[in-house]
Amino acid sequence: MENVSVIGGGLAGVEAAWQLANKGFKVNLYEMRPKKKTPAHKTDFLAELVCSNTLGGIEETTPRGLLKKEMETLGSLVIEAAKNTSVPAGGALAVDREKFAQYITKKIENHPNITVVRQEITSIPENGITIVATGPLTSDRFSSYLTDFLGEESLSFYDAIAPIIYADTVDYSKCFWASRYGKGGNDYLNCPMTEEEYSRFYKALINAEKVPLKEFEKEAYFEGCMPIEEMARRGKETLLFGPLKPVGLIDPKTGKRPFAVVQLRKENSEGTLLNMVGFQTKLTYPEQKRVFRLIPGLENVEFARYGSIHRNTFINSPKLLLPTLQLKKNPTVFFAGQITGVEGYPESAATGIIAGINAAKLMKGEEIKPPPETTMIGGLLKYICEADPDQFQPMNANFGLLPAVKIKGKRNRRKFQAERALKELEKWKENYLG
Numbered sequence: 556m557e558n559v560s561v562i563g564g565g566l567a568g569v570e571a572a573w574q575l576a577n578k579g580f581k582v583n584l585y586e587m588r589p590k591k592k593t594p595a596h597k598t599d600f601l602a603e604l605v606c607s608n609t610l611g612g613i614e615e616t617t618p619r620g621l622l623k624k625e626m627e628t629l630g631s632l633v634i635e636a637a638k639n640t641s642v643p644a645g646g647a648l649a650v651d652r653e654k655f656a657q658y659i660t661k662k663i664e665n666h667p668n669i670t671v672v673r674q675e676i677t678s679i680p681e682n683g684i685t686i687v688a689t690g691p692l693t694s695d696r697f698s699s700y701l702t703d704f705l706g707e708e709s710l711s712f713y714d715a716i717a718p719i720i721y722a723d724t725v726d727y728s729k730c731f732w733a734s735r736y737g738k739g740g741n742d743y744l745n746c747p748m749t750e751e752e753y754s755r756f757y758k759a760l761i762n763a764e765k766v767p768l769k770e771f772e773k774e775a776y777f778e779g780c781m782p783i784e785e786m787a788r789r790g791k792e793t794l795l796f797g798p799l800k801p802v803g804l805i806d807p808k809t810g811k812r813p814f815a816v817v818q819l820r821k822e823n824s825e826g827t828l829l830n831m832v833g834f835q836t837k838l839t840y841p842e843q844k845r846v847f848r849l850i851p852g853l854e855n856v857e858f859a860r861y862g863s864i865h866r867n868t869f870i871n872s873p874k875l876l877l878p879t880l881q882l883k884k885n886p887t888v889f890f891a892g893q894i895t896g897v898e899g900y901p902e903s904a905a906t907g908i909i910a911g912i913n914a915a916k917l918m919k920g921e922e923i924k925p926p927p928e929t930t931m932i933g934g935l936l937k938y939i940c941e942a943d944p945d946q947f948q949p950m951n952a953n954f955g956l957l958p959a960v961k962i963k964g965k966r967n968r969r970k971f972q973a974e975r976a977l978k979e980l981e982k983w984k985e986n987y988l989g
């Protein structure tokens with residue numbers, strides 16, 4: 556029997572290899588570090604966390620908390636390692652990053668069915684089953700191979716994400732719906748600012764704490780995704796001619812053009828989410844919350860997703876993948892991890908688990924079925940495979956809002972939804988995995 560090839564020893568790759576190896580299949584896990592480095596990884600360990608050391612909340616009634624519980628149900632190595640190397644972090648699962656990566660590296664390297672090969676892969680092997688899990692920092696040579704292999708418009712390289720907020724947390728008494736110059740209906744929610752309000756916001760914005768920029772990330776600015784705070788730094792007026800320009804907007808309350816306006820646009824067809832137009836940012840998450848809450852109407856706003864900018868290679872999954880993570884044009888190739896367009900540590904690892912489980916099914920010649928859509932993992936897969944290909948962008952589970960899984964409403968309701976999702980996953984596991 557041929558070995559399965561897993562390309563990339565990050566969070567998704569180790570999970571995929573772990574699932575396959577524990578089911579008795581031989582795996583070659585290819586990791587290019589330390590021979591070839593990425594711009595963000597610092598060590599030789601597998602499953603290195605490149606930035607923050609937290610895997611997010613553990614409360615099962617939150618989307619990411621439920622996701623982690625589901626991963627545990629499916630035998631996640633990442634969650635096992637996180638629990639064994641955790642550090643106190645309130646309601647979150649944070650880890651000692653070195654110990655975490657060491658724990659996983661040791662488990663993988665000592666597994667009798669896994670061979671770790673330290674080598675950059677530049678094309679998908681022609682024979683056998685392959686899982687591609689090369690992550691947001693996929694090497695340049697493999698990226699250009701994938702561009703040719705998958706088609707010119709299938710691979711995106713940069714990601715500038717504006718924050719998304721929950722519409723029901725806005726104070727609508729301070730805002731108005733309108734389009735600039737009345738063109739295009741009332742598509743935008745406008746938050747008007749007086750000169751004093753703008754000054755206060757501006758000062759907070761330019762003094763807020765940022766996530767330090769890595770050298771390679773500076774390239775991103777040439778792609779037209781300047782962070783809002785960088786734009787602000789160019790002068791107090793700059794934003795008034797950019798994302799906060801008030802031209803063509805009249806506040807119905809005053810009958811006048813406001814001094815500045817922040818615009819929000821519906822993010823989903825239900826209108827439960829709003830996107831802060833032009834607010835891509837490198838501010839830390841707590842600072843985004845503090846500074847953006849200074850905008851009139853957003854004083855108590857809750858964030859579904861914070862803004863960010865970092866290099867991010869991802870494929871257009873809705874165009875290319877089946878909900879089983881198999882490539883439509885070649886079902887012996889699976890994709891997993893952030894390269895599929897999920898974002899975040901647990902989300903990437905979760906797709907690795909599913910790719911590993913499904914690759915094992917394919918090895919056995921058995922039918923492959925995705926997990927139920929009413930589970931968090933199933934919801935993630937549904938999102939990456941069924942989103943609108945023209946609007947597709949990386950998304951984490953907090954985005955809640957993944958089509959099928961609604962971890963929303965009061966605590967009791969969320970508890971009920973989470974319990975139901977876990978029961979369904981157990982059932983799927985029993986029927987599917989035996």
Ligand SMILES: Cc1cc2nc3c(=O)[nH]c(=O)nc-3n(C[C@H](O)[C@H](O)[C@H](O)COP(=O)(O)OP(=O)(O)OC[C@H]3O[C@@H](n4cnc5c(N)ncnc54)[C@H](O)[C@@H]3O)c2cc1C
Nearest residue numbers: 563565566567587606607676690694697892893899900903
């Ligand atoms: C700058 C930056 C900051 C981030 N900060 C956070 C954060 O704070 N919190 C969070 O939840 N998520 C964060 N993310 C997202 C995070 O990186 C991913 O969620 C997660 O690591 C993705 O897991 P993965 O397995 O898909 O990729 P990775 O963990 O990156 O693993 C991919 C592996 O593949 C290897 N590889 C690449 N190309 C090849 C090749 N051709 N051949 C062989 N090996 C190869 C790489 O060396 C790497 O080890 C950040 C991402 C970036 C880029």
